[in-house]
Amino acid sequence: MTKISDITIIDDDTITVFGLRKLITSSVECNTIESYSNGKIALDAMTAFFNNNQQIPQIIFLDINMPIMDGWEFLKAFLELPITEKIRINIVTSSIDPRDYKQWEFFKNKSHHLITFNQKPINRNKITEITQLA
Amino acid sequence: MIKVPLISNTSYLIRQLPTPTAFVDTNYNIVQTSDKWTSIFNKNEECNNSRSLFAVFPNLSEKWKMVLENCFKGNPQPMGIHKTMDAKNNELWFEWINAPWYDTNENIVGAIIQLNNITDAVNNELELNKKDLLLQQQAEITKIGRWEYNIEDNQLFWCSTTKSIHEVSLDFNPNIETALFYYKEGHSRNAISMALFEAQNKGKPWSNLKLKIITATGKEKWVMAGGKPIFNKGEMVGLIGTFQDIHEQVEADIKIINNEKLLRTLIDNLPVNVYIKDTESRKILINKAECEYLEVNDPKEILGKSDFELYPYEAAEKSREEDLEVMNTLKPVIGKETVKTTINGKQTSFLSSKIPLLNNKGIAYGLVGISLDISKLKEKEKELRNIINIASVQNKKLLNFAHIVSHNLRSHSANFSMLLNFLETEKDEEEKKSIVSMLTKASNNLLETLDNLNEVVSINTNTNIEIKEINLNNKIVNACDNLSPFISVNSGRIENNIPSNFNIKSVPAYLDSILTNFITNAIKYKHPDREALVILSAEKKGDYSILTISDNGLGIDLDKYGKKLFGMYNTFHEHKDARGIGLYLTKNQIDAMNGKVEVTSETGKGTEFKIFFNDKN
Numbered sequence: 001m002t003k004i005s006d007i008t009i010i011d012d013d014t015i016t017v018f019g020l021r022k023l024i025t026s027s028v029e030c031n032t033i034e035s036y037s038n039g040k041i042a043l044d045a046m047t048a049f050f051n052n053n054q055q056i057p058q059i060i061f062l063d064i065n066m067p068i069m070d071g072w073e074f075l076k077a078f079l080e081l082p083i084t085e086k087i088r089i090n091i092v093t094s095s096i097d098p099r100d101y102k103q104w105e106f107f108k109n110k111s112h113h114l115i116t117f118n119q120k121p122i123n124r125n126k127i128t129e130i131t132q133l134a
Numbered sequence: 135m136i137k138v139p140l141i142s143n144t145s146y147l148i149r150q151l152p153t154p155t156a157f158v159d160t161n162y163n164i165v166q167t168s169d170k171w172t173s174i175f176n177k178n179e180e181c182n183n184s185r186s187l188f189a190v191f192p193n194l195s196e197k198w199k200m201v202l203e204n205c206f207k208g209n210p211q212p213m214g215i216h217k218t219m220d221a222k223n224n225e226l227w228f229e230w231i232n233a234p235w236y237d238t239n240e241n242i243v244g245a246i247i248q249l250n251n252i253t254d255a256v257n258n259e260l261e262l263n264k265k266d267l268l269l270q271q272q273a274e275i276t277k278i279g280r281w282e283y284n285i286e287d288n289q290l291f292w293c294s295t296t297k298s299i300h301e302v303s304l305d306f307n308p309n310i311e312t313a314l315f316y317y318k319e320g321h322s323r324n325a326i327s328m329a330l331f332e333a334q335n336k337g338k339p340w341s342n343l344k345l346k347i348i349t350a351t352g353k354e355k356w357v358m359a360g361g362k363p364i365f366n367k368g369e370m371v372g373l374i375g376t377f378q379d380i381h382e383q384v385e386a387d388i389k390i391i392n393n394e395k396l397l398r399t400l401i402d403n404l405p406v407n408v409y410i411k412d413t414e415s416r417k418i419l420i421n422k423a424e425c426e427y428l429e430v431n432d433p434k435e436i437l438g439k440s441d442f443e444l445y446p447y448e449a450a451e452k453s454r455e456e457d458l459e460v461m462n463t464l465k466p467v468i469g470k471e472t473v474k475t476t477i478n479g480k481q482t483s484f485l486s487s488k489i490p491l492l493n494n495k496g497i498a499y500g501l502v503g504i505s506l507d508i509s510k511l512k513e514k515e516k517e518l519r520n521i522i523n524i525a526s527v528q529n530k531k532l533l534n535f536a537h538i539v540s541h542n543l544r545s546h547s548a549n550f551s552m553l554l555n556f557l558e559t560e561k562d563e564e565e566k567k568s569i570v571s572m573l574t575k576a577s578n579n580l581l582e583t584l585d586n587l588n589e590v591v592s593i594n595t596n597t598n599i600e601i602k603e604i605n606l607n608n609k610i611v612n613a614c615d616n617l618s619p620f621i622s623v624n625s626g627r628i629e630n631n632i633p634s635n636f637n638i639k640s641v642p643a644y645l646d647s648i649l650t651n652f653i654t655n656a657i658k659y660k661h662p663d664r665e666a667l668v669i670l671s672a673e674k675k676g677d678y679s680i681l682t683i684s685d686n687g688l689g690i691d692l693d694k695y696g697k698k699l700f701g702m703y704n705t706f707h708e709h710k711d712a713r714g715i716g717l718y719l720t721k722n723q724i725d726a727m728n729g730k731v732e733v734t735s736e737t738g739k740g741t742e743f744k745i746f747f748n749d750k751n
């Protein structure tokens with residue numbers, strides 16, 4: 001099992017958070033799994049890590065539809081942080097709206113981070129695949 | 135033996151004769167002349183006596199010799215009229231008379247020639263002939279004939295032109311009755327009879343009577359007749375007049391009038407505005423449609439006026455510039471879309487054309503304008519565009535809704551499938567319990583989502599929503615009563631400034647939902663530092679009754695969230711009860727009633743919603 005230091009889940013749906021946690025812990029080895037219920041809280045935390053020279057989570061699971069600050073707004077702000085390390089950002093959504101797909105392509109192409117687009121439901125195989133380090 | 139006349143005694147007598155007289159002997163030699171003769175023919179008063187008559191008048195013909203010879207035989211004949219030159223080379227006309235010259239023994243010794251100067255008479259006659267000829271020619275060229283009527287002997291004279299106008303032969307002899315019969319029965323014959331009667335009885339002349347005749351060959355012709363009585367010593371002796379063939383002119387005039395009428399009918403009945411302007415852009419012709427557009431009954435009210443008198447100054451100036459451009463470049467403007475506003479404020483859309491009018495030198499002397507009123511078309515176009523807009527908005531809304539539905543249902547089903555997967559493989563009983571409770575929660579969430587979607591669908595599909603006139607104040611009092619536990623728990627305060635008689639048009643259930651939602655939101659998102667205060671007021675403006683709900687709560691950053699404010703499942707505050715459905719439903723209900731909602735907000739200070747209820751429903 002790959003050893004990963006920190007994983008972050010950003011999602012307002014408690015069931016999804018519960019499921020992802022369960023899947024991750026059974027598939028990979030990692031130190032911590034943090035979860036945030038919207039983009040704003042997550043961004044505040046990431047900005048704090050960066051400013052304090054703390055470890056930025058290596059893998060981020062990101063939901064799109066969230067209150068206060070949605071996934072795209074979070075992604076836009078996060079990509080503006082000058083993080084040299086390559087982070088893996090897994091977008092997890094049940095949306096089939098082509099506009100979301102276009103947004104993903106837009107961000108994917110302009111960032112050095114690895115950004116993937118994943119449709120729910122996520123199964124064990126999928127989790128193994130998308131928890132490979134970027 | 136030749137008898138020589140004795141003249142010496144009588145010569146003095148002869149010289150004094152008052153007429154030019156000459157005595158010639160049988161040898162044609164002049165024996166004696168009167169002084170009168172001498173003064174006419176003799177240069178320097180020289181004496182012609184004893185010279186031959188033929189030497190003095192070399193132009194006299196041989197015929198004279200014969201006449202004189204006969205005279206010598208006692209048979210004098212008239213010698214006629216002859217032209218001859220006098221001493222000063224003037225042309226003179228004389229009537230020559232001769233008589234045998236007898237001596238005392240009754241023997242013929244010669245001839246006495248007496249001259250009668252008729253030069254004036256001859257000249258007058260020549261002049262008359264010339265005038266006649268001229269008149270004749272004039273008559274032929276102008277087709278103006280003459281006629282004369284002599285009352286005394288009831289004789290009517292027609293000149294050749296008058297005859298040819300009547301198409302009768304030149305030897306035709308008219309009389310006054312038949313002359314009248316040539317005029318066409320009815321107006322023409324009555325008019326000429328009246329004129330003749332008035333002339334004969336009152337001495338009144340007539341002129342320029344345009345009448346119709348029927349010629350001898352049965353042709354109808356237009357003629358112009360004139361006549362006047364002639365008086366001799368105060369007594370009417372006859373009538374003279376002119377008779378002119380004006381058929382071609384009249385026919386041409388009639389044709390021109392007909393053509394003008396045709397053109398006018400065409401212009402007037404065209405369903406477009408037509409006008410003609412002179413070089414000063416003054417209107418010199420307008421048709422009925424233009425009259426109607428400018429709201430006048432008579433074109434005269436407009437003719438001579440320029441755009442400066444009919445349109446506001448700026449528009450008139452622009453139009454004048456365009457006129458000048460067309461007349462200077464001679465390039466027409468065709469089918470230009472323009473909006474015209476009259477001085478009365480009436481606005482009309484036109485498809486207007488301006489075409490230069492050229493004189494025979496190719497210079498513009500004005501322009502003709504043709505404008506098609508397309509206001510109705512424009513209105514239709516606007517309506518159509520509106521419908522397209524509505525349709526496209528609806529379409530977007532639908533697509534959006536489809537995505538929302540798909541997203542929400544998918545997210546729930548994804549959760550189900552994930553949790554069921556876990557349940558299948560889970561060994562730990564505690565964990566199993568926890569998964570089952572999650573499943574229950576997921577199921578409840580799904581039901582709630584379905585309820586929400588149902589509600590949205592019913593708002594948007596229910597076309598038979600019954601809009602009623604409702605007293606707004608009563609509804610607000612009701613809503614506050616229903617919400618009173620919630621309001622008091624949150625120690626909120628409602629200030630209702632709505633007049634008790636303020637009515638709006640709304641679906642009662644929607645109004646309940648709208649009021650509950652906005653009041654609840656205003657209190658739910660109150661500022662932690664102060665008590666919630668919700669102020670309600672209302673006003674009428676245009677087609678709308680506007681309900682204003684303002685609070686002193688958290689406020690929303692509209693720059694950030696403005697677009698999503700009324701979206702489904704969008705929440706902006708970290709509040710445990712925020713579901714992101716209330717405003718979405720409310721907005722749908724307001725839209726369904728042809729209303730609208732406006733929002734202003736300042737973060738940390740409060741929010742104000744203005745809800746527009748359409749009064750035209």
